[in-house]
Amino acid sequence: MNVLVYGSGAREHIIAKKISQSKFLSRLFLANPNEGFKDLGEMVKFCDFYDLAKKCNEYKIDLAIIGPEEPLSNGIVDILNSYGISTIGANKHFSTLESSKIFAKKFMKKYNIPTSHFEIINSKEDIDTKFVEFIKKYNQTKIVLKADGLCKGKGVFICDDVEVAKEKLKTLLNGEFGEASKKVLVEQYQEGDEISLISLFDGKTLLPFLYSQDYKRLYENNLGPNTGGMGAYCPVIVEDKYKNQIDEYLKKLQEALISEKADFIGFIYSGLILTYNGIKVLEYNMRLGDPETQALLTSLKTDFLKILIYAKNKNLDKIKLKWNDKKSYCLVVSSKGYPQQPIIGDEILNLKELKQKYKNVDVYFANVKKKEDKLLSNGGRVLSLCSFNKNDIYKFVNELIFKNKYYRKDLFKVEA
Ligand code: GLY
Numbered sequence: 001m002n003v004l005v006y007g008s009g010a011r012e013h014i015i016a017k018k019i020s021q022s023k024f025l026s027r028l029f030l031a032n033p034n035e036g037f038k039d040l041g042e043m044v045k046f047c048d049f050y051d052l053a054k055k056c057n058e059y060k061i062d063l064a065i066i067g068p069e070e071p072l073s074n075g076i077v078d079i080l081n082s083y084g085i086s087t088i089g090a091n092k093h094f095s096t097l098e099s100s101k102i103f104a105k106k107f108m109k110k111y112n113i114p115t116s117h118f119e120i121i122n123s124k125e126d127i128d129t130k131f132v133e134f135i136k137k138y139n140q141t142k143i144v145l146k147a148d149g150l151c152k153g154k155g156v157f158i159c160d161d162v163e164v165a166k167e168k169l170k171t172l173l174n175g176e177f178g179e180a181s182k183k184v185l186v187e188q189y190q191e192g193d194e195i196s197l198i199s200l201f202d203g204k205t206l207l208p209f210l211y212s213q214d215y216k217r218l219y220e221n222n223l224g225p226n227t228g229g230m231g232a233y234c235p236v237i238v239e240d241k242y243k244n245q246i247d248e249y250l251k252k253l254q255e256a257l258i259s260e261k262a263d264f265i266g267f268i269y270s271g272l273i274l275t276y277n278g279i280k281v282l283e284y285n286m287r288l289g290d291p292e293t294q295a296l297l298t299s300l301k302t303d304f305l306k307i308l309i310y311a312k313n314k315n316l317d318k319i320k321l322k323w324n325d326k327k328s329y330c331l332v333v334s335s336k337g338y339p340q341q342p343i344i345g346d347e348i349l350n351l352k353e354l355k356q357k358y359k360n361v362d363v364y365f366a367n368v369k370k371k372e373d374k375l376l377s378n379g380g381r382v383l384s385l386c387s388f389n390k391n392d393i394y395k396f397v398n399e400l401i402f403k404n405k406y407y408r409k410d411l412f413k414v415e416a
Contacts, residue, residue, distance in 0.1 A: 002060050003305065004044065006031040006052075006076070007067030010332075010364035010384035011290035013037040014297045015065060015304070017364070022305035029059055036365025036375070036383070049076045053083035061085060063312060066266075069150055069287055073099040077264060086312050089266045090286035094257075097268075097284040101146045101185045104284050111256035113249065115281045116144075116188035127169050134186055135162055142189040146283075147172055149180025153216070153228040154339060158189065192275035194282065195236050196292045197246065199253075200307065202265050205316040206254040207307075210235040210299065210323055211246075212292040218339065220410040227339045228381060231411040232291040233329045233390075234299055238274070245279045246272065265311050291384055294330035294364055298386045299323050326388040329412050332366075333397055336404040338380030342367075346377045349401040358396045361387040377402055 001024050005016045013036065020028050020040050028041035031052060044059065046052040049071070056064060064080055066072055066089030075092035089095075096103045108115040119134040121127065135143065143165040147155030155177055159165035165186075172181040199208045212234035218224035238246070253270070269285035269292075288296075297304060301322040310319045335342040348368070355363060364386065367379025382402075385393045390412045397407055 001025060001062045001305070001309070002027045002029065004029040004031055004056060004059075004061045004064040005033075005041070005067070006064060006071065008032045008034045008366075009067065009290050010366040010381065011288055011293040012067040013040075013364040013366075014294050014362075014384075014386070015067065015288070016040045018297050018300070018304040019065075022303050024303065024305045024309060027059070029061060034365055034368055034378070035370045036368040049074070049079040052076075053080050053085060056080060056085045057083060063088065063308060065089070065308065067287065067290075069095070069098055069285065072266075072286055073150060077266070087265065088308055088311065089264070090268075091264045094260075094262050094264055094266075095286045098286040099150050100148050101283065102148050102183060105185060107256070107260075108281055111252060111259075113252055113256065113281055114245075114279055116190050118188070119186045121169060121173070121184045121186055122182075124170060124173055127166055131166070131169065131186055138188050140189060144187040144189050145169060145172065146185040146187060147177050147181035148183040148185060149177065151177045151180050152339075153226055155180065156226055190273045190275050190280055190282070192273045192280075193236075194271065194273050195238065196232075196289050197250075197270045197272055198289060198292060198296065199250065199268050199270070200266070200311050200316060201254075201257060201262070201268055202311040202314045202316040203263050204258070204314055206250055206257070206268070207311075207316040207319070207321070208250060209296050209321070211238055212236060212289070212295055214289060214292050215408060215411055218408075220408055225339060227334075229289070229291045229332060230334070230408045231329070231331045232289070232295040233327055233412055234292070234295045235323070235327065242274050242279055249279060249281070265314075290366075291330045291332050294384045294386050295328045298328040298330065298362065298388070299326075324388065328386065328388050329390045329393055330384050330386045331393045331397060331407055331411060332381050333383050333385065333400065333405060333407045334381045335367075335377050335379070336406045338406065342377075342380040343404040344376070344378050346403040346405075348375045348377060348382070350399070351375065354396050354399055357399075358387075358392045360389050361385050361392050361396045377404070 072095040214229040
């Protein structure tokens with residue numbers, strides 16, 4: 001089978017690596033890879049999604065796997081499908097479950113999916129009316145604000161005070177994130193452990209992967225701004241009472257998708273919080289998480305492409321996934337200044353030696369570029385280090401030499 005992997009992050013690097021190891025693969029093609037993993041496959045150059053669809057037909061690509069949210073919400077799957085190309089990824093309509101927090105909440109409400117109460121703020125006039133009434137009604141201590149649209153993981157704010165929240169609402173509605181924050185969701189704050197539940201949907205069956213967890217905050221002790229994720233591990237140990245609720249929720253989600261005639265084949269990531277009142281869904285991402293995918297695919301023993309072939313053939317009810325018994329870990333190494341203004345262009349000096357020294361640690365590239373024979377950092381999250389041995393990950397990263405290296409030193413100590 002010929003496969004295309006679309007995307008440039010560490011998530012797509014590990015996807016491409018796993019696919020490259022599959023006995024079902026004939027040729028691997030890559031769309032927009034970064035320079036750290038482009039040699040894993042044949043590069044497909046294209047100018048837009050229509051051009052990409054034509055190239056997929058030219059190269060006889062049997063399956064295209066779309067990693068990031070932007071192309072999904074811009075309709076890449078609809079276009080590829082209209083050219084007869086099978087895809088793993090949500091179509092434009094269902095990717096709205098990620099690209100509009102309001103759409104997602106309305107979907108959850110319609111299908112009685114457990115989630116916290118919310119209100120939609122569309123204008124500055126709403127601040128003194130709908131917002132104030134919402135705060136009164138739910139006696140909020142902390143207030144959660146979410147920009148409606150895609151903000152690369154940076155559009156969620158937890159405010160300790162009503163006045164601070166009002167000011168933040170004004171900034172958001174004024175277009176802090178452009179169109180993405182012209183509408184804002186106000187939500188009840190929930191206390192509890194968060195887990196990521198990534199499932200694969202084939203139009204009939206929702207197949208869950210292991211429970212995983214990422215660390216969203218930039219600084220130690222879960223402080224600082226939200227990021228795309230500074231690390232992840234799996235599996236997360238979850239109490240039986242929550243497991244039952246999660247199973248019930250998955251059934252509800254599967255039925256909801258079928259009722260809505262969801263005919264895409266792709267991943268759905270449910271961000272869950274385990275509260276004393278039971279589980280609640282915080283958000284949906286219509287794709288594999290980054291960096292959760294790096295931990296999950298490190299642990300996965302079943303041939304990843306085989307799973308995707310089962311999904312393509314709508315046979316996910318007939319496959320059982322095998323996972324490594326050990327916990328797997330992923331640490332994100334970023335550049336100082338991430339997520340606001342990462343410093344880029346530092347040479348990463350001693351990767352080869354460290355890979356030799358720590359053979360049990362795998363390196364996946366997110367934002368790097370090559371200049372002659374040098375490897376340079378080229379963005380916020382630079383690389384992911386994955387292993388079953390968390391101590392070796394930390395030894396590796398301590399010894400790694402690049403000038404503006406930043407990583408969290410406190411991960412994987414307390415695991416739920
Ligand atoms: N780790 C969260 C995300 O992929 O958006």
